[in-house]
Amino acid sequence: MALFRSLLATFAVTAALMGSPAHDAESKADPLIIAEQGSFAAGGTVQKAPGTYVNNAPTARGQSFHGDHLYAFYQVPEKPRRLPIIMLHGAYQSGRSWETTPDGREGFQTLFLRRHFTTYIVDQPRRGRAGNSTIAATIEPVPNDQLFFDQFRLGTWPNFFDGVQFDRDPQALDQFFRAVTPNTGPYDANVISSAMSALLERTGPAILFTHSQGGEPGWLTAIHSPNVKAVVAFEPGSGFVFPEGEAPADMPSAAGTLKAVEIPASEFARLTRIPIIIYYGDNIPTEPTAERGKDNWRVRLAMAKLWVAAVNRHGGDARLVHLPEIGIRGNTHFLMSDLNNQAVADQVSRFLAEKNLD
Template identity: 50%
Template sequence: MSLLLTAPGVSAHNATKPQHKSQIVLEDQGSFTVGGGVVTNPGKFDPIKLTPDGQTIHGDFAYVQYQIPRNPRRYPLVMWHGGGQMAKTWETTPDGRDGFQNIFIRRGFSTYILDQPNRGRAGRALQGTTLAPVPGPGPTGEQGIFVRFRIGIWPNYFPGVQFSHDPAALLQWWQQQTPSTGPADNEVASDAIAALFKKIGPAVLLSHSAGGYPGFRTAEKTPNVRGIVSYEPVGWTFPEGGAPAPIPTAAGDITGQTVPLSDFLALTKIPVLLVYGDYIPDPQKPSVYPGIDIWRGRLMMARLFVKAINDHGGKAQLLHLPEIGIHGNTHFTMSDLNNETIADLLSKWLKKNRLDKYGDRRDLH
């Protein structure tokens, strides 16, 4: 089956800006759920009384949407969002441009974008939680995440920030936030995505923010993860006995989590790239804003994570964009105004690691 998708002629958020895009031709597209578990009430189901007895609830699964172009490259890209997010992270940007989903379909990659368990379209949780439509303390309100995700110090944008100043774009970005319908559980999440890799075969994992740690755990659970590119991960695995000392920040200590050495060594068998954006304080110059200073500690811990992988014989790299002359990026590098430039860096990394080849997938298992 071939599908011909013609890109819209104008931006969804600014009809005065025509967009001249090539057509996207797909061989197939679809969606499925994967992983998860089931809760079964005791007793026997009665189709007349319809009591809870004997009834089941399936939950803690991931929702996956895929698009496969004609003559795709061998390794698909699996795209995993961060905390408070869903697959929208990788779709159309808040200001109406192509996100990574479309960019890499145009570049010949099959894409699998997912909503992790208990988020977005995978909202059926097996454990309850409390949801309230009010801003909580700290960074959980919209002005708080404006600061914590390094767009600026509300209501002011950082000078040169790669985020549209159009209020409609900010509204779109705020409205892509989504709550978790169950307690955060990295093992539940990584189990589901490991099941995804088992289903689709070898692929490259792109992760973002809070998707970083369970993404690393996924690679430790399945050999089908052939490479990881993690955009600003906020959690890292270290081998037991090898976790660095906590790094103090104005928002609290930054720590690494430990896993058995045998698990950690899986990360030394594949190429790993971490990418961090701009407006992160110098290690020796803490910020008075806790939502900004936390990134100082996170970047420091990320460097130690990369070192740990390489000290065990791996091939990991950290790319801090300002250090290579790319400035203005927020926590959402994949959807910033310069996301084509960020995508070019990914394409070069995939090529360097021979993960962008064309060919038959049947011999990859």
Template identity: 55%
Template sequence: MAVKNLLPLAGAVLLAVSVSACTSDLSSSNHNELITLVDQGTFSAGGSVIEAKETYDPYHPKPEGMTLHGDHASVFYQIPQNARTLPLVFLHGAGQSMRTWQSTPDGREGLQNIMLKNDYAVYLVDQPRRGDAGRSTVAENITATPDDQLWYGQFRMGLYPKRSPNSQFADGEEALDQFFRQMTPNTGAFDQNVISDAMSAVFDKISEKGGILVSHSQGGGPGWLTAMKNDKVKAVVSFEPGSNFPFPKGEAPEPMENNGFFGKVAAMEVSMDDFMKLTKIPIIIYYGDFIPTAPTHDPHQDFWRCVLKMAIAFADTVNAHGGNARVVHLPEIGIYGNTHFLFSDKNNHEVAANLLAFLHEEGLDRR
């Protein structure tokens, strides 16, 4: 059942709305092109309930007599006029929320609007225990620990305060301030199974015809699990997934040593039956610039060196089992300067054009 039937707009008919991207004094982009929407809204999917252990007493409320609904995904969706058959379902990475896909740190249009203008319905997800889906069933101690400069390096913007040479990350201190302020903490422990269960519920809710999963970074691991759990995932687009690439038992590479701060880059083993589900759908994986081919003393870049090697091994394994997976390292196709956030860098339209070409080539852009 489609979401628009579950969440009707006021009145008996859908309302067509023309909107443009938010204007910003940070932006020099042209935001005048209109997007005509026939539906938009929000909903939750998946999750669990901590049941009451005692009868509720409204005059003396206590936790044992009450329930807690949590660990669901929170979804914001927009459906354009004449939408293509398969929508895009976006899952963010570590420290991020659905804001990842929205306006860029310097106020240009993000992948959300770019894909809407290309007639794709978009479903932006906050994963369980993050952002608008912050209601967790497990406790978490959230500390105010300064870490901006660590992530600046880990996301390959440079070694703070220097920018990587010819970086495509947005210019100026205001853009960097905006980027730091879009980060948000976990309200419960990161759990790939909890996230993938909720993501599977999202796919069950949005369309009987399925959709295309678009993940980023830490969202890559739950993304592979989601595709293995639900055949409504018709393709996977993954921007710079990190560890937790799935391999059939007995075929996973050894964990890869590096000079980074997050330990060895390791794979996860799954059953052959589950792995074979990934061979039935098109998969494309993107990586940006500033990833060396040989070991380096830069801890951030050395981590990504091993991740890229693991991604290539994963794609090779998928293809060896009859699948259709590819890794696109942007500098190798003439697209330079991209950070870990390649879909919101200054050349994000160029990156999006490559994605659109992939969707067309694989027949995923049909109406």
């Protein structure tokens, strides 16, 4: 037994020297007990072609088509907390964003299961495992890996940023690129929020996590569904909704112009009734730059700050945390899967505890 304890101590010291958080080492040593899991579709529409279906001479006539739903995979841990967490991905991604990390560590799905939250991982309509779109789209194999390397702030191709929280192993980068998933139909925030609202009718009250492009349908979902009890947004990139007449001016950048979205004041007011927190990572400049990948996020962070101010001006409870400013450095656009995702998860856990949502 003494030898066993000695080996455990050696392992703990080695893990610390390698930069692994002790909490991470402990959690991986413990079995993860899942009491229930499954998957289902939520929302969507059914289209029907006129005519009569002929079994032995099939055409489109008389047939139906189910589309524009989302896919949800859920897991319920032993002794679950009262509110589940629904995780909505961003552009060119799927629920895989939350499942694991490019270097094979536990993603937010598992980290929060270990913290006894039931989790729902979503593939949004017209993406991934919810690919049936009621509107046609052409998917072209256009090379875009290097664009995403820059756009998602791993670095400036082919070089990683100094201190970036991304594993330099080529296999990790390969996995990162292979997580990219195309749209099978036009992106439509209203279609997504409609399906998300249907999901929340099934789950009941829940906490909503969003990432990147998931920000706009996340805000719309929180507006339309009273079951959203809080929003935790990771680097929302577009679709910032403002009351009519209060939208800030367009924000040009090296990556294009960012525009706000105006909605009725009565709808915006619903966002002031729940706690909201937004997180952004590192390598985002404060002044304009010709570097497209960086300048793209300069205006998005600036717009997010104006959005938080608008929510609070109307009596809401919104907060923006720029992680480098609190000593958490090196994060990419994928905060939930970076090397320090445990530290980011800890920040979220503290917020949920502060708001009595845990």
